[in-house]
Amino acid sequence: MVRAPISSTDLRARAKARLPRFAFDYIDGGAGEEDALARSRQAYRETCLRPRVLVGSVSPADLTQAWLGQSWAQPFGIAPLGLPALAWPGADLALARAAEAAGVPFVTATPGTATLEAVRDAAPTRSAFQLYVGASAEITEDLIARAERAGYRTLVVTADVPRAGKRLRDLRNGFGLPLRFTPRLAADLALHPRWSLATLRAGAPRLANFATYAEAGAGAQTLAQLMARQSSGRLDWDVLGQIRARWSGALVLKGVLDPDDTERAVKAGVDAIHVSSHGGRQLDGAPATLDALRTIRATVPLDVPLAVDGGVRSGEDILKALEAGADFVFLGRPFLYAMAAEGKGGPAALIEMLAAELEAAMAQTGRRSVAEIRSGASG
Ligand SMILES: Cc1cc2nc3c(=O)[nH]c(=O)nc-3n(C[C@H](O)[C@H](O)[C@H](O)COP(=O)(O)O)c2cc1C
Numbered sequence: 052m053v054r055a056p057i058s059s060t061d062l063r064a065r066a067k068a069r070l071p072r073f074a075f076d077y078i079d080g081g082a083g084e085e086d087a088l089a090r091s092r093q094a095y096r097e098t099c100l101r102p103r104v105l106v107g108s109v110s111p112a113d114l115t116q117a118w119l120g121q122s123w124a125q126p127f128g129i130a131p132l133g134l135p136a137l138a139w140p141g142a143d144l145a146l147a148r149a150a151e152a153a154g155v156p157f158v159t160a161t162p163g164t165a166t167l168e169a170v171r172d173a174a175p176t177r178s179a180f181q182l183y184v185g186a187s188a189e190i191t192e193d194l195i196a197r198a199e200r201a202g203y204r205t206l207v208v209t210a211d212v213p214r215a216g217k218r219l220r221d222l223r224n225g226f227g228l229p230l231r232f233t234p235r236l237a238a239d240l241a242l243h244p245r246w247s248l249a250t251l252r253a254g255a256p257r258l259a260n261f262a263t264y265a266e267a268g269a270g271a272q273t274l275a276q277l278m279a280r281q282s283s284g285r286l287d288w289d290v291l292g293q294i295r296a297r298w299s300g301a302l303v304l305k306g307v308l309d310p311d312d313t314e315r316a317v318k319a320g321v322d323a324i325h326v327s328s329h330g331g332r333q334l335d336g337a338p339a340t341l342d343a344l345r346t347i348r349a350t351v352p353l354d355v356p357l358a359v360d361g362g363v364r365s366g367e368d369i370l371k372a373l374e375a376g377a378d379f380v381f382l383g384r385p386f387l388y389a390m391a392a393e394g395k396g397g398p399a400a401l402i403e404m405l406a407a408e409l410e411a412a413m414a415q416t417g418r419r420s421v422a423e424i425r426s427g428a429s430g
Contacts (some may be wrong), residue, residue, distance in 0.1 A: 366408025
């Protein structure tokens with residue numbers, strides 16, 4: 052019998068075996084030579100935790116954390132992910148349901164493969180909406196209005212896609228939407244029959260949030276073109292100010308790596324900063340996000356809420372990010388690996404695994420609660 056995955060590395064290996072090459076590479080890859088991707092990961096490898104002993108680690112550590120006016124069961128959540136159904140059909144709703152059940156945030160992305168309304172139904176208290184500000188101001192406004200009507204309380208505006216990232220794996224694989232049927236793609240699909248049959252049954256992944264903007268009966272190509280125009284290019288401080296004035300809920304700016312930008316965003320009325328390099332998928336020269344987090348935390352007031360993502364693969368990594376000054380930690384790829392490896396049960400199992408690893412790491416380092424880490428108290 053095959054051993055069940057016991058780490059996110061195991062999940063990645065199983066996802067690699069199960070997914071067609073183009074889908075795995077889309078999820079796993081980064082921009083350029085993938086230096087930014089490796090750099091963010093390396094920063095966690097090089098960071099050590101400081102074990103403290105005999106500090107009452109007998110009872111379980113308290114992992115609850117406050118973030119954007121809500122209390123969460125864990126200090127980590129699921130980052131926004133475009134085209135999640137490429138990992139497994141129905142991924143958007145499976146991620147949403149797992150987040151709702153576990154009491155952690157799930158940020159559904161503008162290029163999601165279920166509508167933002169369906170995600171909100173599946174996670175009525177734990178979902179947030181990630182917005183790309185693109186060429187059409189009408190579509191941007193409509194997405195915000197839809198998020199408001201659906202009951203979202205948090206809008207995450209992604210700032211690090213002024214241009215599309217140059218992802219060499221996707222270019223080499225000829226990956227784009229709609230999928231172009233080449234002999235190579237046919238062979239890739241034939242070698243991965245489980246995924247291919249499941250996807251055939253469910254229908255090819257669709258950019259569901261855009262369906263209403265394409266003319267009736269429009270095919271995937273039109274949706275993809277719309278999405279391309281809607282994912283980049285239109286965001287500046289003025290537009291951010293307009294969104295702040297327009298959106299009454301919590302507003303997060305994602306993709307910030309610079310202390311001056313952080314300060315300016317806070318002045319613009321943003322409620323939290325999400326330190327991110329888009330998982331190394333945009334700028335290959337981007338710094339390690341753990342390093343950027345430390346720099347930003349050192350320069351902003353302690354009460355400015357900071358989240359971080361990029362290269363977090365275990366409970367110990369989550370603790371390292373919290374120790375470096377994050378209030379909240381997000382993971383992207385591991386949740387898609389979990390979907391691909393384990394199907395709909397994957398995300399819940401991953402949340403449970405990360406929570407157990409985090410609790411154990413806190414016990415090892417004498418941390419009794421997540422809240423005490425950020426208050427600077429030590430055991
Ligand atoms: C397949 C994939 C698609 C993504 N799509 C989006 C997106 O649509 N919007 C967004 O803000 N970030 C997107 N991201 C970036 C993630 O939100 C997050 O910043 C990144 O995955 C964190 O790094 P990690 O994967 O190492 O955890 C995507 C990441 C991946 C891997």
